[in-house]
Each structure stands twice: as C-alpha cells, then as structure tokens.
Amino acid sequence: MRPATPRGFRDVLRDEAAEREAVAAALVAVFDAWGYAPVETPVVESYEVVSAAGPESGEAEPFRLLDSDGELLALRPDMTLPIARVAATRLADDPEPLRVRYLAPVFREHASFRGQARQFTQAGVELIGATGPAADAEIVALAAEALRAAGLAGFTIAIGSVEVLRALVDAAGMPDPWGTAVLRAAHARNLPEVQRLASEPGVPAEVGDAFVRVLRTRGASAAIEECRDALAVCGRPEAADGVRETYGILDELGYSDEVVVDFGTVRSFGYYTGMVMQVYAPGLGLPVGGGGRYDRLLASFDRPAPAAGFAIGLERLTIALSEAGATPKARRVDAVVGGADATACFAGAAALREAGWRVRLACGISGLDLVRAAERTDAFEAIEASGGALYRLDRAGGRADALPEPPGPPPSERFSGRRRP
C-alpha cells in the first residue's frame, strides 16, 4: 500500500496549520465584532438541498455519496446552501435579520489535472432577512474589514448586479432561448459572443449597444452613470440603482480604493439575484472570495426571505498573504522544560504556564541535550527543573541563572527579535 491522500485533498502540518489558525481567527474576530453568531452544519447534506443551487451552478460540482439506505447525499459544496436550509427551518422563528458566520471545510468535485483542491475552507457570513443598499454595503464593508484584519493590503472587491443583464434581456423582447444564450455568454465572460448575439436581427439597436457598454464599463461612480445611461436608453434606468446606492454608501465610508464596480462580475452559483461580489488579491490570479445577494434561495426551502453573504477561501487568502510577505507568524514555544526528575519537570512547567508561558515538556533530558531540544523546537529558552527551582541554561548547557519566583513574563513578550538559548 502506498499511503497517500486522494487527489485534491491534503494534510496541513504544524507551521502552516498554525498560520491558517491565525488568519482564520482574525477573520472570525471581525465577524464576531459585527454581531455575527457562529453556526455549524453537517458535512453532508441531502442531495436535494445541494441541488437547490439550480442548474447553473457551473464549476461547483458537489461530491456525491450514496448511503446504505440508498439515499443520495452530497458533501456541501459551499456553506450558503446549508445555512439557508438552517435559516428556513431551525431558525425560522428567530427575529430577523439573522446574522450568522461560519468557518468550515467545503468540498467540490473537479476533473483531474486541473491542480485544484477538492476540499477547502471557507470563512464567511450570511445576513438573512435584510435587503436594500445598506444590507449589501454591510456585506461588502465587512468583507473589506475582515481582509484588512487578516493583514491583506491592496485587494480589490468587484461588485456588480445580475439585475442589470436581466433587465436588458427583458428589454430586448427576444424569445427565451436568446436570453439564455446571452446570459450564458456573459456568464462565461465571452464578450465577442455577447456582441454577436446583441447584433442579431430583432434586437433593438439601443439594447444591443447597451449590453456591450455595460459589460465593458468598470470603475467607480462614472462607470455606474455610464451603465445608467445605457439602461435609460432601453427604458430600464432603475436596474442599476441598487449598485449605485450601495456604492454610494461604500464610497462615503472610504472604501472606494478597494471597491470597484464591474457589471461583468459573475459568480458560478446560479442562485444570485441582485448584488454579486468577487474579491481579488494582488499577485493571485484566482479570486480570494466572493458572494452576493440570493433573495430566492430560501423560498426553495419554503421560507422566503431576502439574504446576502460572502465567503473567503482560507487557502487562497493564505497564499495571497504569503505573496505579500504578510503571513502571520506562528507563535513560538517560550520554553522547553527538562530535568532528571519528571515530577519537578511537570511542576516547573505548570508554574511557568501559570505565568502565561507556552511550555513544552522534555522530562529526563538535561544540560546540552536540553539546549539542543529547545533549538529543534525553536523555543526561546531551555529551562531545567531541579529540586523545586528553575534554571535557565546557556548555550553550552550550563546553568546560567535561576528564574525568580514567580517567573516574569514569557520570553515571547520580552524579545522582539529571534533569540535562542
């Protein structure tokens, strides 16, 4: 047997796991500060729940399982579906709006040789039962604050709205298959194909032009005005109003460096109804996260409610941070405590922990061996416990000095630079 993890799955070890924890903690702390409460859901869902995303779910193919009763299950491909299910059932009587957060692994099936993970971790929030520009702006601003707190700088959040293209499809007054083809081409971000469809006979010239203009404009307020002009010509000026007001709030709050308007922004899940957002980091060709408004999803679980949310991919965020040299440092062990007598070791270590130290045991090891053990684990100090006292060791393994009672603050709080025993 060759022990290996299946394709697209991996183990996360020590330093990386510690870094991931630190990044996740930073995100969660911000979600918490904004009043979002944690929710956990099972890793598996009934396949029916997962397929509520609709047939347009694109790349996010769920991982399917058959249980012994013959029921078709799926590993959750994202957290929005399970949380919508919970909100529609277990939390249906809670006063709205509901603010929930999660940090959880999700699973997606990917074809071979794409170099894509099949399991990854999402940190995100859902705001259920609130609608309007302020709710949309809360989602975008919260994403920006969480990314900042995690240490990411220079990121871009592209916001758009699926309403704009839908309004134009309506205005074109063409048969259904044409509208589907246009939305599909826009979704595939194939501008020449949109152009071709927009110039088909029967499409009013101003609507055809509007498609191309809308998909081409991106930027700040000027882009929205450009889009509004194009929509106004088609008799649908209101379709961009949501984005305009949302952007207005974000702009006044000072997020205009991070937020851009891009009506070509698309999300691979088919359930979005209004604002959609995609987060990009410098130095990373794939989005770090995204989300949007999904006002019809809860209705498919028989509890209609407006909702919006976003998720950040922890793996991608970690890579973006390392690209920027902003990886949070994993906390080092303060001391390795050794000595011939195990009881003295345990007692000494306990006393140090009491004073806030991070301490690792090395019972039975003393002198130079103990210094080596401390070096191997990158601990600040090697400390020998002997006869109820604690001695700091020098590089050669000799007793440098005795720690006073009670011991002072841990070395990690005293030293800024690297110092080895």
Added chain:
Amino acid sequence: MVRTASAGDLLRVAVPKGALFDDSVAALARAGYDVEGLRDPGRTLIVRGRDAKFVIAKPTDVPVYVAYGAVDVAIAGRDVLEEAALEVVELVDLRFGACRFVVAEPMSATRGAEELYRHLGQIRVATKYPRITERHFAKRGLQVEIIRLAGNIEIAPLIGIADWIVDITATGTTLRENDLRVVEEVMGSTARFVANPASLATKPDLVTDMADRLSRAVAAGEGA
C-alpha cells in the same frame, strides 16, 4: 493554485506559437506594442518588450496560463478556449486564425455513420478535442464513443479506429487529401484576446487599454 509572477507594472501577455503566432505578433504591432523581441525569439520563451512581457506558449496551454493568473492576458483560439473550459474573460474577437470545427467521414464510406448507428447503436469519433466533441453530440442526442488522439486525426477513419472525426479545418484541403468529406459543422473559431478575471479587476487600465488598442487594430485592418 498558482501565484502570479510579479513583473512590476508590465502586463504579462501569453502569445501562442504555431499557426497563430505571426498574426498575433502583427496584431500587437499594429496596436502599437513593442514586439521587436518577438520577431525572432529563437529558443527564448519569455520576451521583455518596452510595455509588456511576452510569454511564448503552446496554444493549448494558453488558457491554463490565463485562468491561473500566470499571465494577465493572452491571445488564444476560440477552439482551445472552448476545449479548456476554464474561467477567462474573452474581450476581443481578433478575427484572424479563422477555422471551422467539422465532423468528417471517409468519402468511401458506403454506409453512412448514421446508418451504422441505427444498427450498432454507437459511433466512434476520433478527435483532439474530446470536450467540444462530447458537447456537440450530446446536443444532437447522438451517443458516440470518443477516442482521444494527439495527432494525425485524419488517418483515424482510414485505419479503422473511428467512423468519424471531429477536427479543425481552415481550407478543407487536408480533409480532401485524406479522402474525407465534411458531414456537418460543429462551430467556427477565430483568435480571441482574453484576460484573467483578477487581472481585469486589479489592473483594469492596462488590460482595457490593450483590449481597446487591439480592437482598433482589428477594425483598421479590416478597413484596409
């Protein structure tokens, strides 16, 4: 996951070698980009121009480079984009490199493949483009067994590997020379200017500028 190799503010452009190479270089030159290094790159794979960094790539790898952000933008045939089915933004139809995807069969085939299908319930199709082929026949509701080959597709029906082939053709000469006739059209293809979605969001000015300049170069080329 791929990190983007940072290159300051230079746009990183993948240029396909092979059939589309000369037209791609010409289009970039007409759009006003410094492509001197691309004229005779020899074995060099990365060429630094004044205002862009060019990565010379095998055509089928181009969509991968773009989707993973190894380059910001690229020129790629619609055919390879469709086959790769990766997330890239198609911005401009560059109009050159036109070719068609066709289904073809031997002229000598006495019984049409459709008739074989009625008797055997299956048709074997050889192609370099399994995804496009699969999608085409799924749409037609025809069950086919797809055989993926890497080269000389035209020979497949002649040596009995397949009843039909799905391949690209520009003029039809190769098909005729191999005694094949076109059964039906699958799709047309031309070269496209594409961008990585993240690059479009984080370097919108550079990407849009190149798209506009190429777009104008195409329009000017057609007017001439």
